[in-house]
Amino acid sequence: MSKNTMKCNRFTLFWAIGLGLNLTLIIGLYFTNISIEIEYFSDIISLPLFTIIPGVLVLLGIWAITKSENINDISKKSLIFLVIAFGCWFAAEQTWNLYEHVLDIDPYPSIADVFYLAAPIFMLYALILFLKSFKHQISKKNMVFASIISIIVLIPTVIVTYTSGVEDEPFEIFVALLYPIIGAITLVPTIIAISHTILNKKSFFWIGILMGLIVLFIADTTFLFLVINDTYFDGHPVDILFISSYTIWTFMIYYIINNARYQKESERKKDEKYGVSFSEKYGVIATIIIINVIVGASIFGMNYFAESNLSDKNSTSYFSWMLIMIVVIFSSIIVLLNSKLNRVLQKRTKTLEKTTENLVKAERFSAIGTLASRLAHDLRNPLGIIMTSNSIIKKKTTDEQIVKNTEYISRSIDRMEHQINNVLDFVRVKPLKIEKMSVQELINDCLDGMKIPKDIVIKKPEKDMKINCDKEQFLIVMYNVIFNAIQKLVDKGSITIIFESNNHENIIKIQDSGEAIPKNIIEKIFEPLFTTKHQGTGLGLASCKQIIEEHNGTIHAENNPTSFIIKIPKEVN
Amino acid sequence: VIVDDEVDYTEILKDYCELNDIEVVGIGHNGKDAVDLCEVHSPDFLLLDLSMPEFDGFYALENINKTKSVNKIIILTGLLTEESTKNLIQYNIFSTLLKPVDPEEIIKKIQSL
Numbered sequence: 035m036s037k038n039t040m041k042c043n044r045f046t047l048f049w050a051i052g053l054g055l056n057l058t059l060i061i062g063l064y065f066t067n068i069s070i071e072i073e074y075f076s077d078i079i080s081l082p083l084f085t086i087i088p089g090v091l092v093l094l095g096i097w098a099i100t101k102s103e104n105i106n107d108i109s110k111k112s113l114i115f116l117v118i119a120f121g122c123w124f125a126a127e128q129t130w131n132l133y134e135h136v137l138d139i140d141p142y143p144s145i146a147d148v149f150y151l152a153a154p155i156f157m158l159y160a161l162i163l164f165l166k167s168f169k170h171q172i173s174k175k176n177m178v179f180a181s182i183i184s185i186i187v188l189i190p191t192v193i194v195t196y197t198s199g200v201e202d203e204p205f206e207i208f209v210a211l212l213y214p215i216i217g218a219i220t221l222v223p224t225i226i227a228i229s230h231t232i233l234n235k236k237s238f239f240w241i242g243i244l245m246g247l248i249v250l251f252i253a254d255t256t257f258l259f260l261v262i263n264d265t266y267f268d269g270h271p272v273d274i275l276f277i278s279s280y281t282i283w284t285f286m287i288y289y290i291i292n293n294a295r296y297q298k299e300s301e302r303k304k305d306e307k308y309g310v311s312f313s314e315k316y317g318v319i320a321t322i323i324i325i326n327v328i329v330g331a332s333i334f335g336m337n338y339f340a341e342s343n344l345s346d347k348n349s350t351s352y353f354s355w356m357l358i359m360i361v362v363i364f365s366s367i368i369v370l371l372n373s374k375l376n377r378v379l380q381k382r383t384k385t386l387e388k389t390t391e392n393l394v395k396a397e398r399f400s401a402i403g404t405l406a407s408r409l410a411h412d413l414r415n416p417l418g419i420i421m422t423s424n425s426i427i428k429k430k431t432t433d434e435q436i437v438k439n440t441e442y443i444s445r446s447i448d449r450m451e452h453q454i455n456n457v458l459d460f461v462r463v464k465p466l467k468i469e470k471m472s473v474q475e476l477i478n479d480c481l482d483g484m485k486i487p488k489d490i491v492i493k494k495p496e497k498d499m500k501i502n503c504d505k506e507q508f509l510i511v512m513y514n515v516i517f518n519a520i521q522k523l524v525d526k527g528s529i530t531i532i533f534e535s536n537n538h539e540n541i542i543k544i545q546d547s548g549e550a551i552p553k554n555i556i557e558k559i560f561e562p563l564f565t566t567k568h569q570g571t572g573l574g575l576a577s578c579k580q581i582i583e584e585h586n587g588t589i590h591a592e593n594n595p596t597s598f599i600i601k602i603p604k605e606v607n
Numbered sequence: 608v609i610v611d612d613e614v615d616y617t618e619i620l621k622d623y624c625e626l627n628d629i630e631v632v633g634i635g636h637n638g639k640d641a642v643d644l645c646e647v648h649s650p651d652f653l654l655l656d657l658s659m660p661e662f663d664g665f666y667a668l669e670n671i672n673k674t675k676s677v678n679k680i681i682i683l684t685g686l687l688t689e690e691s692t693k694n695l696i697q698y699n700i701f702s703t704l705l706k707p708v709d710p711e712e713i714i715k716k717i718q719s720l
Contacts, residue, residue, distance in 0.1 A: 414685040416615045417707035422619045426711045429626055451707055 039059045044294055050320065057278055057324055061331055063510060064274050073102060076268040081131055084273075087280045088124035094287040095120050104294035107239035108164065115160035116243070120283065122153035126556075127276075134268070143209045150254075154220040157247065157488050161223040164240065165230075166275035172226055180225035188218035191255055213258045217251050226453040232371045245321045246279040248364065248589075253279065266583045271289040271331070278328045282321075290345065319372065322365050397582040407461040410454040417454075421447050450484075452517070453571050459510050462576040466504040466584055466603055473533060474498040476505070480512040492522060496531065499533040500538045501602050507581045511589075514574040521567065522596075530595075538604055556591050608633045608648060610641040610667065611656040611683065623710045624663065629717055638662030638670075645676040652701075653677045657684040657691060668698045674713055681716055682706060 060083070069073045095117035102110040126149030133141035165172065191214040196207065224247055231240045253275030262268035424447070477494060486492065501508075509589040519529045523546060532543040551559065558564045560579040565572035582589040587602040609617045609624075609631060619630040633644035639662040641655055653671070657664035664682065671677055679701040686690075687705060695703065702716050 092659040101640055415616060419613070419616050419681075421707050422616070422623050422710040426619065426623050426626060449709065474669055 035157065039041065045296075049285065049289060049292070049465070053281070054324070055333055056281050057284075060277050060281065061274055061328065064269065064271055067269050067332070068271065070248055080269050080273065081135060083277055084127045084131060087277060087284060088127050090121065091120050091280055091284040091287065092117065092124045094291065096285060098287050098291050098294075101291055101294045107237040107290050108295070110169070112160045112163035115156050115163065118534070119153045119156035122149045122156060123280070124155065126150040133516070135167070142205055147209055153272050154216050158220045158223060159270075161220070161227055165223055165227055168230060168234075171230065171234075176226055177222075177228060180222045180229075183225055184221040186249075187221060187255075188214055189489050190465075191218075196260065203429065205418065210258055210261075213489060214253055217254055221251060224251075227569045228368070229371065232368055233375055235498075239286055239290050242282055243323060245325055246282040246286070249275050249282070249325055250279040252361070274328060278339050280327075282324075320585060322368055326361060326365055403461040406457045410457040410461075413450070413454055417447060417450060422547070456571045456573045456577065460573040460580065468504055468585075469502055471505055472498050472500055472510065473540075476508055476512055477531060480509055480516060480542075484513070484517065484520070486520060487525050489526040490523055492516075493530045495530060495531060495533045497533065499535065499540055499542075502604065503602060504581075505587055507584070511578045511600065512583050514578050515544050515600075518574060518598075519548065522546060522548040535604075540604060542602075543597050544600075544602045545595045549592040550596050551591055553593075558590060560589065570604040608635065608652070608677070609649045609654045610635040610637070610659075610664075610682075612636050612659040613656075620710065620713070626647065626720070627714045627718075628629070629714070635707070638664055638666035640668040641667035642674075645671055646674065649676050653676045654683055654713065655680055655683060658686065665694060672698055679712075681713065683698045683713075688711045 048438070063079055066072060067079070072079065091373070095113075098105065098322040099113055099117060102108075102113055105113070126146045129144065129146040129149060130141045133139045133144055134147065192211060195210050224244055227240060228244045228248075231237055231244065235454040253272055256272045256275070257266065260270065260272060266272070402576075406551060420443070424440050424443045428437060428444075431437060431440075474494065475498075481492065516529065523529070530543075530547065531545075534541040534543065555564075555566065560575050561572075562576035563572040564576075579589055579592070582600060585602055586601065589598065589600045591598050611617045611620075614636060617634045617636070623636060624631050626666050632650055633640075634646050635641050639658045641653065641664075644650075645653060645708040653667075653706075654666060664684070666716050668680070671680070678691075679699055680699070682695065683706060684703070684705040685706040687703070706710065
């Protein structure tokens, strides 16, 4: 497992470095071109980039489909539509290049637009398939939020598109308007999916795909705008956005292919680890930073260009500010969600660990409990025989030595009986029979069945108190706490019982004049099997706690004076 | 009459009872024994265990209840579950004692009549 995890982590590191380098290289190339015009830029850089990257993306996509049975991040059907969408973008880029560079025709509007428009529709379907898997988790609020964001983006885009394209042919305007509309429709599930994936740390893969999609939306809108104004040229910084989203997708697809390979090797062993891997921890932040840098850089590049070209300066800067706003809003939402998520995850992990621990403990106790109760129960018959025989011997003999010995046997039997009852009380789970009881009566009943040494004084309160409890179970508690105190006092001392109550609780305090409970064990005394007495089972106080908690109450120990405090709510359900 | 599947226990209880001038007219080890012995002797007291092989204490209680061949019944049992307590209510039980029980207590119960 560790070897595989290491391999996986190393891959993630190289993968992240690769992605970063790729993006930096692309941005670098484009900006170099802008500042010092590279000769034949479109032939040697732009054209190959727009062929190679989407091409690799489609090829990797197809490869991923063949491995889809080992991919958990995305269903096969959804993946197929995703790859079809990638194929459309690939086709669109190629036809665009064909028109522009080979045929030398203005590629807008052309068949390339059909592909450009078809791609987000397939993407939309892939997204819907993805969203279907957690349909019930999507709240109405979530949907409304996504719709509002997409409308906010849609309205200004449509207005700008329409007003700046007024002089163009109606068909051109129609096509131009289709872009933001389809984009806005796809944006709705995108936002829902983003919030869900990030909130639930659903899948790093989907976060990447969705981020790429957002970048592409921004690129598309910008591009459309530039085309309408005829300010677009090959090598324009907006191309960085297109290339970036294709690059992010390519790396994402490669990421799941690689994961599928490890998945097969390490089966589900990774699930055993609660820790968060590097990519899960920093992936979101890294992606956001990358996107921000790209968008920011390209927008400033664009502004710079618009200024130097002095063509439609105002609308370009207006548009770029809008983009910056969107990016900032999205980024901050994501960062916020991410940090909140980290906390939630940590909390959940802790709860999970605790639950598992408790479960293991509970299972162990239930096994021990079954055995112990059987044992305890089976001991009763022979103990009865010993007890009766002992009584007969005691009656028949006049020998002092034998009488003394029968006394010892009697005491041992009493002790054994007490321990057996302890075990059975702890193991026995009975539904509570709540009734109103007088605590005085309960304590009297309890003291009746006890052998109290002569020099131990028990002080009871004069005033009675009524509590809601299960009589039988509560007797066990009183018996154990008082028995405990008597044992601690050895032969001499006093036990004081105090009744108190507040608005919602009845409180019973049992104080003894014995030694204080050592600080280091005061927390542990209620744990099952914890005992300091060599003859204790460690179950007496544990069953007290169990019973009191069943009553929705609490029991704890205090020093100065040494006391056990039982709190029982006035209303026990 | 004393009925318990633990043979040693019945013997020793018999000894103890006789030591206290209580005559034991019969000893049985299952529910059927209990019914038969009560039929024959019509005793004042029946000390009855509940969990016994083949015919348990409830079998005995059911049949004795019909014939009313015994005056008082004392149940001696190692395990009293919620269910068995509920079932016991419908029979006319004089007393129920949980094992291990101090024999002196049994004698006290019998003499209390």
